[in-house]
Amino acid sequence: xxxxxxxxxxxxxxxxxxxxxxxxxxxxxxxxxxxxxxxxxxxxxxxxxxxxxxxxxxxxxxxxxxxxxxxxxxxxxxxxxxxxxxxxxxxxxxxxxxxxxxxxxxxxxxxxxxxxxxxxxxxxxxxxxxxxxxxxxxxxxxxxxxxxxxxxxxxxxxxxxxxxxxxxxxxxxxxxxxxxxxxxxxxxxxxxxxxxxxxxxxxxxxxxxxxxxxxxxxxxxxxxxxxxxxxxxxxxxxxxxxxxxxxxxxxxxxxxxxxxxxxxxxxxxxxxxxxxxxxxxxxxxxxxxxxxxxxxxxxxxxxxxxxxxxxxxxxxxxxxxxxxxxxxxxxxxxxxxxxxxxxxxxxxxxxxxxxxxxxxxxxxxxxxxxxxxxxxxxxxxxxxxxxxxxxxxxxxxxxxxxxxxxxxxxxxxxxxxxxxxxxxxxxxxxxxxxxxxxxxxxxxxxxxxxxxxxxxxxxxxxxxxxxxxxxxxxxxxxxxxxxxxxxxxxxxxxxxxxxxxxxxxxxxxxxxxxxxxxxxxxxxxxxxxxxxxxxxxxxxxxxxxxxxxxxxxxxxxxxxxxxxxxxxxxxxxxxxxxxxxxxxxxxxxxxxxxxxxxxxxxxxxxxxxxxx
Amino acid sequence: xxxxxxxxxxxxxxxxxxxxxxxxxxxxxxxxxxxxxxxxxxxxxxxxxxxxxxxxxxxxxxxxxxxxxxxxxxxxxxxxxxxxxxxxxxxxxxxxxxxxxxxxxxxxxxxxxxxxxxxxxxxxxxxxxxxxxxxxxxxxxxxxxxxxxxxxxxxxxxxxxxxxxxxxxxxxxxxxxxxxxxxxxxxxxxxxxxxxxxxxxxxxxxxxxxxxxxx
Numbered sequence: 001x002x003x004x005x006x007x008x009x010x011x012x013x014x015x016x017x018x019x020x021x022x023x024x025x026x027x028x029x030x031x032x033x034x035x036x037x038x039x040x041x042x043x044x045x046x047x048x049x050x051x052x053x054x055x056x057x058x059x060x061x062x063x064x065x066x067x068x069x070x071x072x073x074x075x076x077x078x079x080x081x082x083x084x085x086x087x088x089x090x091x092x093x094x095x096x097x098x099x100x101x102x103x104x105x106x107x108x109x110x111x112x113x114x115x116x117x118x119x120x121x122x123x124x125x126x127x128x129x130x131x132x133x134x135x136x137x138x139x140x141x142x143x144x145x146x147x148x149x150x151x152x153x154x155x156x157x158x159x160x161x162x163x164x165x166x167x168x169x170x171x172x173x174x175x176x177x178x179x180x181x182x183x184x185x186x187x188x189x190x191x192x193x194x195x196x197x198x199x200x201x202x203x204x205x206x207x208x209x210x211x212x213x214x215x216x217x218x219x220x221x222x223x224x225x226x227x228x229x230x231x232x233x234x235x236x237x238x239x240x241x242x243x244x245x246x247x248x249x250x251x252x253x254x255x256x257x258x259x260x261x262x263x264x265x266x267x268x269x270x271x272x273x274x275x276x277x278x279x280x281x282x283x284x285x286x287x288x289x290x291x292x293x294x295x296x297x298x299x300x301x302x303x304x305x306x307x308x309x310x311x312x313x314x315x316x317x318x319x320x321x322x323x324x325x326x327x328x329x330x331x332x333x334x335x336x337x338x339x340x341x342x343x344x345x346x347x348x349x350x351x352x353x354x355x356x357x358x359x360x361x362x363x364x365x366x367x368x369x370x371x372x373x374x375x376x377x378x379x380x381x382x383x384x385x386x387x388x389x390x391x392x393x394x395x396x397x398x399x400x401x402x403x404x405x406x407x408x409x410x411x412x413x414x415x416x417x418x419x420x421x422x423x424x425x426x427x428x429x430x431x432x433x434x435x436x437x438x439x440x441x442x443x444x445x446x447x448x449x450x451x452x453x454x455x456x457x458x459x460x461x462x463x464x465x466x467x468x469x470x471x472x473x474x475x476x477x478x479x480x481x482x483x484x485x486x487x488x489x490x491x492x493x494x495x496x497x498x499x500x501x502x503x504x505x506x507x508x509x510x511x512x513x514x515x516x517x518x519x520x521x522x523x524x525x526x527x528x529x530x531x532x533x534x535x536x537x538x539x540x541x542x543x544x545x546x547x548x549x550x551x552x553x554x555x556x557x558x559x560x561x562x563x564x565x566x567x568x569x570x571x572x573x574x575x576x577x578x579x580x581x582x583x584x585x586x587x588x589x590x591x592x593x594x595x596x597x598x599x600x601x602x603x604x605x606x607x608x609x610x611x612x
Numbered sequence: 613x614x615x616x617x618x619x620x621x622x623x624x625x626x627x628x629x630x631x632x633x634x635x636x637x638x639x640x641x642x643x644x645x646x647x648x649x650x651x652x653x654x655x656x657x658x659x660x661x662x663x664x665x666x667x668x669x670x671x672x673x674x675x676x677x678x679x680x681x682x683x684x685x686x687x688x689x690x691x692x693x694x695x696x697x698x699x700x701x702x703x704x705x706x707x708x709x710x711x712x713x714x715x716x717x718x719x720x721x722x723x724x725x726x727x728x729x730x731x732x733x734x735x736x737x738x739x740x741x742x743x744x745x746x747x748x749x750x751x752x753x754x755x756x757x758x759x760x761x762x763x764x765x766x767x768x769x770x771x772x773x774x775x776x777x778x779x780x781x782x783x784x785x786x787x788x789x790x791x792x793x794x795x796x797x798x799x800x801x802x803x804x805x806x807x808x809x810x811x812x813x814x815x816x817x818x819x820x821x822x823x824x825x826x827x
Contacts, residue, residue, distance in 0.1 A: 426672065429699055429720065430629035436724040437632025441639050461724065468721055472699075490704070490812055514803075 009336070010329035017325045021317060029310045037303050044213070044299040045260065048279040051211050051292035055219050056281045058204050059290055063283075064173070066198045067190070068156045071112070071175035074188040078118060079177040081106050086181050100182065104129045107186070116190025122183045125150055129184070145174070153178035153185050158192070171285045192285040199286070205230060208290075214301070217276070217294030224254060224287035233267040249278075253289055257282035262296070335364045339371055352379035410583070414523070421478030428471045436464040473498055477530075488515055488522045492547055495530060499545070503537045510548040515556055517608070524588035525558070525606065531581045532560035532604040540564025540602060556608045563601040567594050618735050619646035621664035623655040623681060624697070625674045629720065633668070633697075633727060640728055652676035659685075664692060666735055668727075669714075671698040671705060679712045686713025693734050697723060706745040707752075716740030752810070767808060774801040779821035 004012070082103050089099035107118045108131050120129035125141025140146045145159040154177060162169035174189035208230050211219040221230040226240040226247065239247050249263035258281045264273040277299075280291035297304075335358070342354050352375050358368040439461035447454040476498050489511060496507040517525065529547060536542040542564030550557050585592045591607045620637055622645055624630040634645040647662045649655040651674045659667065667685060669678040682694045695716040696709040706717035715734040718726060733740040741749070767775055770791075777787045784802070788795045802817065811817045 425699060427626065430624075430626035433720050433723055434626065434628035434630065434632030437629070437636045440724045441632075441635040444639055465721070465724070472721070494701075 008333065010326060010333050013329040013332075014322065014325045017321055018318065021321060022314070025310075025314050025317070029314075033303065033306060033310070036306060037300070040299060040302060044277065044294055045279070048213060048217075048277065048292045048294060049260075051213065051219060052279040052281050052290060055208060055211070055221075055290040055292060056283065058207050059221065059283060059286070059288065062204045063192070063195070063199050063286060064156075064158070066200060066203075067173050067192055067195045068175060070195065070198050071173060071188040071190065072156065072177075074110070074112060074118070075175040075177040075186050078107055078110070078186050078188070079179050082179045082182065082184065082186065086179070112188055112190040113194030114191075116188070116194060119187050119189065120179075120184040121146065121149060121187065123150055123153070123185070128182075149174075149176055149185055149187065152176070161191075193287065196286055201230065211292060213292060213294035214298030215295070217292070217298060219290070219292040221288055221290050222250070224289070226250060229288060233269075253278075253280050253291070254282075265293075332364060335360075335368070339364075339367065342371065342375075346375065346378075350382070352376075352382050406583070407587070410580070414527075417478045421475040424471045424475035424478065429468050429475070432464050432468040432471060436461050436468065439464060473502055488517060488526055489549070491522075491526055492529060492549075495526075495533065496547065499533055499537060505537055505542060506544045507533065508544070508546045510546060513549055513551045513556065515549050515558075515608075521588050521608075524584040525590065525608070528581050528584050528588065528590075528592065528606055529558060529560055531578070532606075535578070536560065536562035536564050536602065540566065542601060552607070554610075558606040558608075560604040560606075561597060561601065563597070566596050566600060567602050616642050617644045618642060618665040618731070619644055619662065620666045620668060620731065621646060621655070621658055621662060622648040623650075623652070623667060623669040623673065623678060624648065625650040625670065625672075633723060636724065636727060637731065643728070643731060650674050652678070652681045655681055659692065663690075666731060667692055667694045668697050668731070669694055671696060671700060671709070679709060679714075682709065682714045683712045693737075695730055695734050695740065697727070702742060702745050703748070706741055707749055710739070710741070710749070717745065767805060771801050771805050771808070774798060775805050775821050778802070778818060781822070 007015075085094065085099040085103040085106075088094045089096045094102065104120075107120065107129050110118050112118070117131045118129070119127060119131070119135075121140070122128050125139050125146050127135045127138045127140060130136055130138075141150060145157055148157055156173065156175050158171065158173045160169040161172045171192045172189060173192050174187050176185050176187045178185050208219050208221060209232050213219075218232045219230075220228060220232070222228050222239065226238045228235050228237055228239065234242075239245065239250050245266060246264065249261060252261065260277065260279050262275060262277050265276050266273045275296045276293045277296055278291050278293035280289050282289050338356060342356060346352055346354060355372045355375060356368040358365050360368075439457050443454045443457035443461060446457065476494060489509075492509050496509045499505065499507040533545050533547070536545045540562050542562035544563050546559075546561045548559040548561070550559065581592060589609050591609065593605045593607075595603050595605070597603050620643060622630055622633060622637075624633070630648055634648070637643045637645050646664055647658045649658045653676070655667070655669070658664075667681070669681050671678040678696065678698070682696060685692050685694050693715040694713065695718065696705070696714045697718050697720055698705060698709075699720050702717050702719055709717045716730050716739055718730045718740065730740040773791065774787055777790060782790070784795055784798045787793075788798045791798070802814075806812070806814075806817050809817070809820060811820055
C-alpha cells in the first residue's frame, strides 16, 4: 500500500488503466467466449441432432417406400389373380366356390419375405383367406389396424404386431387391395425387417453422404454388427474387425440405441485421432444405426479464432493504451511538475512573484489559476508582513534605544545620586563637623569674656551638628554606603534605623535567610525596597513597616509589609517611584507584586529569580 | 614629646575638618597638633619627620586606607598610638580598627564633643571606644566557643585553604579547579568562612582574605 502511495501518478494511471482494461476485457471475453462456445455447441448439437433425425427419416422413408412398393405390387398382382378366378366363375368355367378355393389356394401359397403372408378380410372384419386354417371365419375387427383396413380397403398401413408366442411386438407393414365382387380385402403383410434386401441404398446414398458438418464432419450408417453400410471414407468394413480404430464407442452406441457421444476417431489417410461428437439413432426394423458426426476442433474453430482475435485485440489495445496513458498522465504530471517546481522555488527563495501562464480550462488549468491567486495573496501577505516586520524592527530598535537611554539616564541618575550622596557623606559632613569644631573653639574662647556670645556659638555648633546629621541622612538615602561596604542586609538594617529615626515610624528588618547577591543586583533590590518603604511612610501613612528576607522553596523573596492605607486602585495613581521600581525589576531579574494586607496596609513581594 | 605637651599628627584629607579639629586640639594646653597629612604616604613622611606622640587617622584617605597606616604603626617598635576618626559607623568599623591596632575609634560626628577626651584616654595608654562597642566586643569574645583562637584559626584546614586562595585573587571557578572540587562546594566553604569570621558580605570576605594574605 505504501509502495502504491509513493508511485508516480503516471505509473499509477498506467497500471490502473491496464489492470482495469485487462480485467474487464478478460472477463468480458471470457463470458463472450463461454456464451459463443455454448451457442456453437448448441447449434452443432442441434444440427447434428436434426441431421440424424433427417437421416433417420430419409432412410426410414426410403425403406417404407421400398416395402410399400413391393407389397403393393404383390397385392395388386393377387387382386388380378382374384379377378382371373372371378372371371372364370362369371364365364362359368368354375363355380364361385371353386373359383374362391382356387384363388385362396394361390394366395395362401405365397410367402412375403421370410414370414410374411397374404390374407383376406371381408368388409366386416372376418377372415376369408389365411394361411392358418383356424383363422378362417374369425372376426378380427377388434384390432385397430383391421378397423383401418375396413375403413380404407386400399392402401398401405404400418403397425406393430406381437404374435402370441413372442415377447415383443415387431413393426409390420401391409398393403391392401379391395376386390369388390367377393368383398375381399387382399392384404399383403410382412415384418418390415425382413425386407432389407428390398432397400436400394443408392436411393439415399447421395442424400446421406452429401451431409457435411463443419469442414469434414459427415453422416454414416452402420448395421448392428459393426458393418459400415454408408460411410464417406470406409464403406463396407467392420468396425469391430478394424484394429487401428477403437470400437468401444460403437458398443455403447449399440447398447444405448440413441443419443449423443464424444469419441476419438481416425479415418484412413488421416494423421491423428481427433475428437468428434456424434448424434445417433437406431433403426430397429433394419438393425441400422444412422449417425451424424462432426469434429470438435472444427466446430470449435470459431472459438479458437475468437480467442486469437481477443488476444490480438488485447495486445493491440495494451500497445496503444501504454503510450496513450503515458501521454495523458504526462499531460497531468508535467504540468503538476511545473506547479511543484514553482512551489519549491517559491518556498526556498521566498519569491512569491512567479505565476504560471496557462490557457487550459481543465482541472490543472484551474489549479494553476488557484496557484496564481494563492501566490498573489501570499505576495501581498509577504509584502505586508515584511513591512510589518520592518516597522516592528524599527519600533523595537527605537524601543531598545529608548530603553537604553532610559537605562543610561537611570544609571547616570544612580551615579549622580551616589556621587552626591558620597560627596555629602565624605565632604559636606566633615566640612560641617570642622566648622562645628571651630564653633566649639570660639565658644571656649569667649566663654569667659562674652558668655552671651559663647551661648550663641554653642547654639550655632548644635545647629551645625543637626545639619551634619541631616546631611548624613540625606547621603544615606542618596548613596547607600552600607550597601557598597557591607552588603544588602546591613544596608537594609541601616535603612530601618534611618527611617525609624527620621520618620518616627517603626521599621523592622526580619532576616529569616541570608541573602548573597552581586553588587549591581543588590543596588536595584535595595532601591526597590527603599522605594516600597518610602511609599509606605510617605503615601501610605503606615505606622509600622516590616522588611522580611525569606525563602519560598528555592526562591529568595523579600516582603515589605506595612499597616498603611494600601495601594491606590488605579495604575494611573501609581507614582514615579513605583514605575521606576517596575523598571528596576527587569534590571534586578526579579518579580514584584503588590497585594492588600489584612486588615489594612500593603504587602510588596519581591521574588529573586534564578540567574542565567 | 617635649615637656607635658603631647604632639599630635592628624592624617585627614578634608581641610576644613582638619582645621576644625586642629583648632579644638590646640586649644588644649597639653595638646598640640604638630602636623598633618592627607595620605598614608604623606603621613609616613610626617611621622618620621615629626615623631608625634599620637596619630589621629581617618579610614578613607586619598588613594589609601587609613587602617593600613594604623596596622603599620602597630608593627613598629615605637608603637605610636593611633586614634581612628571616621565618618563610618563604629558598629561596623570600630572592631576592625581595634584589630588593626588602633587604640581608639571615634565617629566624626562625635568629634567636636569627645575628640579631646578620646585623645587623652589614648595618650594615657587606654583604649577609647563607646560603651556600646566595648560591650559588643566583649560579647563577641565570650560567645565564641574557641575564643582562644583568632577568627582565622577557627577555620577548618579546607576552609583555610579556600580562604587563602581567595586572598590570592582567585575566583570561585579557579579555586574549584585547583582543589578539584565543585563550584557549589567552594560556595559552601565561602558561606562557612563568612559565618566563622563574622563577615557579612562577599566583598568583606574578599577584602579580609586579601588583607590576611598580605599580612
